[in-house]
Amino acid sequence: QxxxxxxxxxxxxxxxxxxxxxxxxxxxxxxxxxxxxxxxxKGPELLMYTYSSGNKEDGRFTAQVDKSSKYISLxxxxxxxxxxxxxxxAMSDQAAGNKLTFGxxxxxxxxx
Amino acid sequence: xxxxxxTPRYLIKTRGQQVTLSCSPISGHRSxxxxxxxxxxGLQFLFEYFSETQRNKGNFPGRFSGRQFSNxxxxxxxxxxxxxxxxxYLCASxxxxxxxxxxxxxxxxxxxx
Numbered sequence: 001q002x003x004x005x006x007x008x009x010x011x012x013x014x015x016x017x018x019x020x021x022x023x024x025x026x027x028x029x030x031x032x033x034x035x036x037x038x039x040x041x042k043g044p045e046l047l048m049y050t051y052s053s054g055n056k057e058d059g060r061f062t063a064q065v066d067k068s069s070k071y072i073s074l075x076x077x078x079x080x081x082x083x084x085x086x087x088x089x090a091m092s093d094q095a096a097g098n099k100l101t102f103g104x105x106x107x108x109x110x111x112x
Numbered sequence: 113x114x115x116x117x118x119t120p121r122y123l124i125k126t127r128g129q130q131v132t133l134s135c136s137p138i139s140g141h142r143s144x145x146x147x148x149x150x151x152x153x154g155l156q157f158l159f160e161y162f163s164e165t166q167r168n169k170g171n172f173p174g175r176f177s178g179r180q181f182s183n184x185x186x187x188x189x190x191x192x193x194x195x196x197x198x199x200x201y202l203c204a205s206x207x208x209x210x211x212x213x214x215x216x217x218x219x220x221x222x223x224x225x
Contacts (some may be wrong), residue, residue: 034213043116043202043216044155088155097167098143098206098214102155 003027006089006103015112019076023089023103026070030091030101033065035074038086038105047087048074079110114139116205116217124223130191133220137184137205143167144186145214146178149200158201161186162209190222198224 006023013019021035032051036044048063050056050072056063064073072091076083086107090100117136125131137144146158157170161180178188184205190197200221204214 036216041221043218046213046215049213090155097162097209098145098160098204098212099157099168099170100145100147100155100204100214101157104154 001026002104003101004089004091004103007106008104010107010109012109012111013079015079015081015110017079017110019074019079019083019108019110021074021076021087021089021106021108023072023091024070025072025091025101027091027093027101028067028070029093029095031094032092033063033072034090034100035061035063036088036090037083038088040085044088081110081112084108084110116203116215118201118203118217118220120220121218122221122223124225125193126225127193127195129193130189131193131222132187132189133201133203133222135186135188135203135205135217137186137203138215141205141207141215142184143206143209143212143214144180144184145204145206146186146188147202147204148172149202149219150198155202158188160209167209193224195224198222 035048038044053067062075086105089103143162145160160168180186200219206212
């Protein structure tokens, strides 16, 4: 079993809908949680960074971390066709330095 | 600030050859990490360098190696290439070591024939 599990999708939503993405993990030492967006044939782009549990909001994006359940979420409000991409969750722990462990990514398609 | 740059962007090699990839981090960033991305395995950590020292290494064979220079630029080398080494190689930079946000470059796409 992988350390970080993420539904591969694809997740298809109409424009304007809320996109809901999530990851589960098994390593309780993870403290830092990130969401990246990756367009085809490009490098991942950092969207959200959260330390420990709680919520964080940035524009249309909201990230939630529930360490007790080992579950993290990303919500995208008012989705746009330009949000169509693969979304990757990533996490790390202090002892591992900057080593990130990634989920497999969820492909999202926002239809006009 | 300029982002992370990687060269070359595309590369075609044959089995048995070796390859060197280069990464220039964001100005002022001292940590550089390397990842391999394939459709089957996703993004996997190769190694991290901070102040010219390897701090962490992933589960890859010794054919994969790297180094970091005093200006924080980094190179990774893959010797005796195998077909399975075909992948997108991504470099990420971070200001410091440990739990920091990391910013990725565009990657080098390597095809081994």
